[in-house]
Amino acid sequence: MNSRVVAAEDSRLASAMLSIENLSAWYAESRVLHGMSFDVREGEVLTLIGRNGAGKTTTLRSIMGVVRKRTGSIRLGAEELIGKRTYEIARKGIAYCPEERAIFASLSVRENLLLPPVLRSGGMSNEGLFKAFPNLQARAASQGTKLSGGEQQMLAIARILRTGSRLLLLDEPSEGLAPVVVKEIGELILRLKQQGFTIVLVEQNLRFAKKVADRHVVVENGKVADVLTAADLESGMDRVQSYLGV
Numbered sequence: 001m002n003s004r005v006v007a008a009e010d011s012r013l014a015s016a017m018l019s020i021e022n023l024s025a026w027y028a029e030s031r032v033l034h035g036m037s038f039d040v041r042e043g044e045v046l047t048l049i050g051r052n053g054a055g056k057t058t059t060l061r062s063i064m065g066v067v068r069k070r071t072g073s074i075r076l077g078a079e080e081l082i083g084k085r086t087y088e089i090a091r092k093g094i095a096y097c098p099e100e101r102a103i104f105a106s107l108s109v110r111e112n113l114l115l116p117p118v119l120r121s122g123g124m125s126n127e128g129l130f131k132a133f134p135n136l137q138a139r140a141a142s143q144g145t146k147l148s149g150g151e152q153q154m155l156a157i158a159r160i161l162r163t164g165s166r167l168l169l170l171d172e173p174s175e176g177l178a179p180v181v182v183k184e185i186g187e188l189i190l191r192l193k194q195q196g197f198t199i200v201l202v203e204q205n206l207r208f209a210k211k212v213a214d215r216h217v218v219v220e221n222g223k224v225a226d227v228l229t230a231a232d233l234e235s236g237m238d239r240v241q242s243y244l245g246v
């Protein structure tokens with residue numbers, strides 16, 4: 001390798017917060033990821049886009065150790081996460097917000113917020129959270145199920161900010177929400193980025209993805225088919241839409 005290539009590779013690794021190499025994952029005997037490789041840079045918003053069933057959710061679940069049967073490498077900084085359990089991975093500062101949002105129906109907004117343990121220093125205080133999410137403060141005593149879809153999504157994101165995690169994995173935060181609420185979620189994601197969070201999000205809504213993300217990883221049949229910067233996406237919508245079959 002010439003020195004320029006080595007330098008480029010070094011700088012790629014230096015800036016990578018999370019490095020995924022040759023990741024494969026299985027549900028029982030069914031192999032769903034087939035050697036995924038990509039990295040996530042500190043402070044960026046990165047989307048995983050692709051058709052239904054491509055393996056986007058499984059990628060987040062594999063990073064988090066929710067899918068246990070996985071091979072390859074997932075490194076957070078220098079530390080290997082393959083083989084670690086979900087609670088160990090959470091303690092390293094990665095938080096996961098699943099697509100179904102997992103709001104506890106019988107608990108109030110305040111109780112839902114207090115549920116996850118504080119795992120590291122630097123998480124938002126309860127007061128800080130209510131300040132950042134005034135809508136949730138207004139609904140603090142409401143039951144989880146009485147919230148609108150948008151409020152539930154806000155609550156699901158707010159809840160993980162208490163933990164002190166700096167890397168947030170968000171599964172389709174815009175799904176099923178009205179355009180005005182999708183806009184609010186987008187603004188929230190950009191605020192979190194400004195605050196220094198690193199965010200990986202699964203997203204089907206390309207318009208939304210385009211507004212919030214620095215880079216896009218296209219997932220196809222459990223592999224990375226392409227990686228596009230925000231500028232590539234701007235100029236190459238046709239290319240991306242052909243991946244998505246839209």
Ligand SMILES: Nc1ncnc2c1ncn2[C@@H]1O[C@H](COP(=O)(O)OP(=O)(O)OP(=O)(O)O)[C@@H](O)[C@H]1O
Nearest residue numbers: 027030032050051052053054055056057058059202
């Ligand atoms: N718990 C499970 N057990 C077995 N197979 C699963 C399970 N969850 C997902 N799969 C399969 O794994 C493949 C990848 O699913 P995954 O949810 O990761 O896709 P996705 O890209 O997130 O798509 P979608 O947007 O439709 O959720 C699909 O073929 C799906 O049917």
